[in-house]
Every structure is written in C-alpha cells, then in structure tokens.
Amino acid sequence: MKRKPSTEATSAWIRLMRVQSRVLDCVEQDLKKAGFPPLAWYDALLELSRAPSGELRPVELERQMLIPQYSTSRLIDRLVDEGLASRRECKIDKRGQFVEITEAGRELQKRMWGAYSAAIEKYVGSKLSDADAVKLCGLLDRLGCSCGEMKLPPVANVNETSPSR
C-alpha cells in the first residue's frame, strides 16, 4: 500500500493531467470564441434532448453527468435563467421535479455540436489515427474502472452525435 510508483507510471500520470487540461482548455476556448457557453451546458442539454420526452429528473441528470447534486441544481438554475430548459413539477412525487429542454435549448445543443465536433477533430481526431484512438481508449479504460465504483449501465454512452463527456 506504500509501494512507490514506477517512473513510467508517474510519467503517465503527469501526461494524463497535463494533456487533458491542455486539450480541454483548447476545446473550451474554441467554444467560447464561437460565442457558446461552457461544455457542461452542452452535456446537460444533450442528456435532456436524448431523454425520450425531453425531460429528466435532476437526480437522473446528476447520475448521467457524474457531477454532484448541488452542482446539478445550480446548472439547472442557469439553463432555466437562459430559457434553455424549464422546471416542471412532478405530480407523483412532490419533492421532485422534471427539467424539460426547450426549443431554444435543443437548437443551442445542435449549434454547439457543430463547433464542438470541429474542436474534437482539430485537437484529437487529426492527431491520432483511428487505430491509435482505439488503443488510447483501451489504456484509459483500464484506469477508469473501479476507481470510484461507477456503474455506467450502457458503458459506451457514445453514438452518432453524442459526446457527453
């Protein structure tokens, strides 16, 4: 439990931290320069738009996005303030509520995907062959599992237009 990490492991750790932060910065900057809100908004709008009826319980959103409860609560506040979503009461459970995406929200999500996908291509896709991208996924997945005991039922939450970090 106190063994030292190899220099290889330490290097990998440092690369993981530095590269992720740099690539994320680049993507966020591109989005911001295009006049869009932060990525977290996109993620939330995507989850909502994917929901069959365009609405989710905050607690569902929280689980999808892997962010804490208070963070979800305040993110919803902001989306509602901007007219991208609306809160609706939940009749069968008066503690809860539903968050429903608005038309403006759906539209923003689609427009953001244009800039977002371009940024992914620019900072990731263009630097790695598909085969290498697959290798990278495999290596990263080995780190990701059993860290905080996540249960992501459909492990690959990724299809056509669905980056949801």
Place this chain on the structure above:
Amino acid sequence: MKRKPSTEATSAWIRLMRVQSRVLDCVEQDLKKAGFPPLAWYDALLELSRAPSGELRPVELERQMLIPQYSTSRLIDRLVDEGLASRRECKIDKRGQFVEITEAGRELQKRMWGAYSAAIEKYVGSKLSDADAVKLCGLLDRLGCSCGEMKLPPVANVNETSPSR
C-alpha cells in the same frame, strides 16, 4: 476545418475527459483524507524546492506550472499565509520579487510526496504495466504538442521524486 471527428476520436476524447477527472478526484481525495492541501500546493513547493537557491521569481513559477499569472499570485499568497514560503524583494528589478520556500515548506513537500506517490501507484501504477504506461505516454504526447505551442525546454520534467503535474 469542419470535418467531423471519427467515433473513435470522439470516444478517445470522452475517455480522456472522464478518466482524468476521476483519477484526479481519487488522488485529491486521498491527499485530502490524509490532511494535506491541494495538489497545486505540492506542485509549487516542488518547483521551489528544486530551484538551486530555493527561490524563484513568480513569473518562473508560472511558466513551470502552466497556470495563469493571477493564479500564481494568489497561490503564493496562500503559501505565504501558511508559512510555507516567503516573499523577498528583488533588488535588481524593483517590479519583481523572489519567492523562497521555507523549511516548513520543504518538509510539507516531502511528507506530501509520501501520500501522493502512494496514490499514483494505487490509481495508475497498479493498473498498468510499465510497458503500457509508456504506450499511454506516447499516445498522450501526440495530443499534447502544438496545442498551445508550449515550450517545455527539458521535455521530461520528471526524475526521481518529481511528479510536478
């Protein structure tokens, strides 16, 4: 400039974001549970302790840590408040100053490395063979370069006890 990323690239992007954030969370939590301050403090103390005379210009620290100027300025405030570093004026350039690590700072850095290295081993080292760690480094490095035109003179900022994210 508007080509869509492959699903492989998109997957890699998502993994990079999610895995990094989970692993970082885990490591930070372990440090916090051991009663230590955030990793950024460690990074700063490490850079200072490595400097030949135990002191650096804030602007140097900034470049080493790849964080913005105001962030450096306030991090130094906190280190000084906690007695881990001290500010000294720079006689030859009255705009500037030197930040010098204190004995308490050096000691904290060493104690943190115990917990930090254990966490790296736990969340990275133990999940990856050295060969795989090297592969991961290689793939990540392909993403990292030419993103924001960094110039890290000695590319490998990593030797014995020196994780400096």
Place this chain on the structure above:
DNA sequence: TCAAGATTGATGCAGCTGCATCAAATGGGG
C-alpha cells in the same frame, strides 16, 4: 533624454465548486 510600449505582479468582480446543512416529502417498520 524621454515617451511609448513591455513586463511584473496585485486586485475587484462575477461565476463556479465543494462542503455542510436545511426543508420538504416519501416510505417502511413497529
């Protein structure tokens, strides 16, 4: 020499995060 620009560092402000806590509603066991 001196004015314009660059460099160095600090700070006010707004927004976001984590933490702790709170209130309301639900649900289950005795």
Place this chain on the structure above:
DNA sequence: CCCCATTTGATGCAGCTGCATCAATCTTGA
C-alpha cells in the same frame, strides 16, 4: 398510524478561477 430514516432538491459560506484592469517598473528607440 406514526415516527424515523431516506430521498430529493435548495442554499449559505468559503475558496478558487477567469477576466479585466491597475500600478509600478523596466526597456527601447527616436
């Protein structure tokens, strides 16, 4: 049926980040 634990969501507080800006000093070039 009722009390208590659990679930759901909101919020006050402190700390941190990014942005813009400021002040002081240094450097350069005409």
